[in-house]
Amino acid sequence: MRAPLYEWGFFGDGASLLVALAVGVAFGWFLERGGMGNARKLAAQFYFRDLTVFKVLFTAVVTAMLGVFWLTRLGLLEPSLLYVPPTWVVPQLLGGLVFGVGFVMGGLCPGTSCVAISSGRRDGLAVLGGMLFGILLFGEAFPVLEGLYSATPVGTLTLPEVLRLPYEATVLLVTAMAVAGFVLAERLERGRGGPVGPGPDTPQGGT
């Protein structure tokens, strides 16, 4: 049996929805356990007081990268069937900027706003409402924004192609960067009084 299981036809659309549900529940559970539903904790990221988001997300990147690499090497995964999202430089830079401003203002991103709602935080509901309104607004303004939306396409880019490095060296480089980043993040947190603990906006007293 080789992955991706859906692409190889091991299961159909119905089963893939069930798998997506299980993966989503696990993802939400781990985000909540990691404190990602706490807006204070997330906003503290931008002041270098609590770098949990950075650590959680970079850990996920390294875990997925090592998993993909070794599963491929062991013949359990076919990498050419994995979807690599294409890059549009200017719209993605602008989108990232808007996303970042929204993140620091609301203290939550789309995924963590759902996590916050599930643990009873009303600010999560406000962020989700704003996000849905933004999607509606974008849809209505799409005829005007269409030129920008599809500007500067550069196709699918991967780090080994951009850095002109072998895949194997890129894996080591990214992992070393992550570990160095974690060490630096913990030093920064200690220098600013330590990470944000369970705060008054935590409904049941802790996450």
Added chain:
Amino acid sequence: MSPGRALAGAGLTLATLAALSGTGPAGAPGGDGPVELTAALASGAALVQPLELARMIRERRPVRLVDVRDSSEFIRFSLPTARNASLREMGALQPDESGPIVVYDDGSGSAVRAWLLLRRLGHEDVRVLRGGVLGWVEDVLSPILPASTAEERSRFDSVAGLSRYFGGLPKIGDPAMREAAPVRAEAAITLISRRGCY
């Protein structure tokens, strides 16, 4: 040792082993890498035209035809000499240098996925039937071609002979008629099935 340090150590160990595991595209079991495969797909070199395939079958040239649609659709209608195989069964196809493997679908994209898999599994000569079943119906079973000049008549006769060999119904006319009334694959297949050719 804290869990964080243990995880960092495990990650660095796996990454170091990755760096020492040899060069080349990660895990490519054989054949070209993603860049070469994408270029081959984009250039159209991976496609075979329905009429070219029809000639190959008629002339008994060695070609392995693989239908990647559902088995129910395959039972209802399939191209002559085709065998039915799902994507997971691609690994069972043995390499054979004598002729190409041609894969086709009904426009769902499965044929391109099968092409990618077969190329990555090391098969050198793999092609996708342009247009899939609908391409076969339009170009081979229900061709519409002009025949007002001698040159056009000669081409029509050649295609019509091929079409009739497979039980098709060639028509003389303007190919633009097709745009006004696109062929319905289901109707064409039903009609041909009733004639007892498949």
